[in-house]
Amino acid sequence: MREVFPRAKQILYGEYYYRSSGGDVGFDPEFSRMTTEEAFRIHAKNATMALACTEADKIICPTAFQASRFPDLFRSRMSIIHEGVDTGRIKPDPDPTLSLASGRRLDRSNPVITFINRRLEPLRGFHIFMRALPKVLAEVPNAEVVLIGADEAGGYGPKAPSGMTWKQVMLAEVQDCLDLQRVHFMGQIPHEQMLAALSISTAHVYYTYPFVLSWSLLEAMTSECLIIGSDTAPVRDAIVNGQNGLLLNFFDLEALSSALIHACRDPKMFLPLRRAARETVLRHFDRDSRCRPAWLQTIHEVQPSLKFRTSA
Incomplete structure (x- = not known):
């Protein structure tokens, strides 16, 4: 970028700096075995990021945990600013319903457990969630479970074995213990439908390895969901247990x-x-009152002469 735009100021979005320990790699012994070769490969993944950081005038990380992954030498140019959540649009619906592919509609008349991620994978605790369900559905016979996320290869973590998807892997393990009439895999759905699911949620499960924090957690919090999360560093940036x-x-x-x-x-x-x-979201992650002003202030600090509108 510096070669193409030599006089331009650069603000870098520092999403994640990989390490061979203390983060997502090696966290779950069921799916990860660290070798010297793997450690070298993970270290090399940072080459482009490290080069970009040396050129940046400012580095923005969305959360404290993500910032903590970067080397100390970059900290003097780093600020923690989240992109922000539109809390005016995302809020509890007083009379929500969720339409299923079967034609059924779920509402708050029965308990609904929600689980949302871009892809259903172990890095986001999908295997833990699925293994916990048999006891829950047996003990709460009117509970419904809604899972939102793609069932396909890819994702942030390890691939499923033998060309399978993680949904196939986990159903092969636990489906004989589940009432699948009450477990609804919705795939990827429009955002408004996802918000409807959050509005009917009795409990929202958000588990993750130490990695990038998902937007879905903050949107679930904004929707006044009961968050049941993993006690891992990125979740602790938003949730205080018992508070x-x-x-x-x-x-x-x-x-x-x-x-x-x-x-x-x-x-x-x-x-x-x-x-x-x-x-918590209103105080720390609100787009209009907290995050956008912080972003604009950073831009002014980097380039005071820049003129732009501050309205939404």
């Missing part, structure tokens, strides 16, 4: 099952956590 959600050991199936059963049986108990979740 605006629940954090559990990523690998503890019993803890996840028990938390979901409790949430389904006594949803009113968790109303304060739901409201606190939205308040």
Whole structure:
């Protein structure tokens, strides 16, 4: 970029700096075995990012955990600014319904457990969630489960074995213990439909390896969902256990099952956590009042003479 635009100021979006330890790599021993060759490959993935960082006038990371992954030598030019959530548009729906492909409609009359990610994969805790479901559905016979996300190859983490998808792998493991009439795989759906799912959610599960924080977590918080999340560094950037959600050991199936059963049986108990979740987003991740002004201030600092409109 510097060779093409030599006089331009550069603000770099620093999404993630890979390491062979302390992050997503090697976190889950079921799917990751670290070797020297793998460590070298992961280190080499940062070559372009590191070069870009040396040229940047400013580096913006969306969360504290993501910023912490970068080498110390870049910290003096780094700020933590999230892109922000449109809290005016994303908010609890007072009378929500969710249409399923079967023609059924789900609402708040029965407990609904939601799980959302771009792709269904272990890096986002899909395997842990699926293994926790049999006990939940057995103990709460009127509970429904909604999973949103692509069932296809790709994603951030390891590939499924033998050309399968992770959905196929996990169903082969647990489907004999599940009432699949109550487990709804919706694939990728329009954003408005996803927000409808969040509005009917009794409990929203967000698990992740130490990696980039998903937008879906913040949108679930903005929708006043009860967040049941993994006690991993990126989730702790948004959730404080017992204050605006629940954090559990990523690998503890019993803890996840028990938390979901409790949430389904006594949803009113968790109303304060739901409201606190939205308040957290309003205070720290609101696009218009927090994040956009911080971005514009950064642009002014880097290039004071730049003129632009500040209205939405």
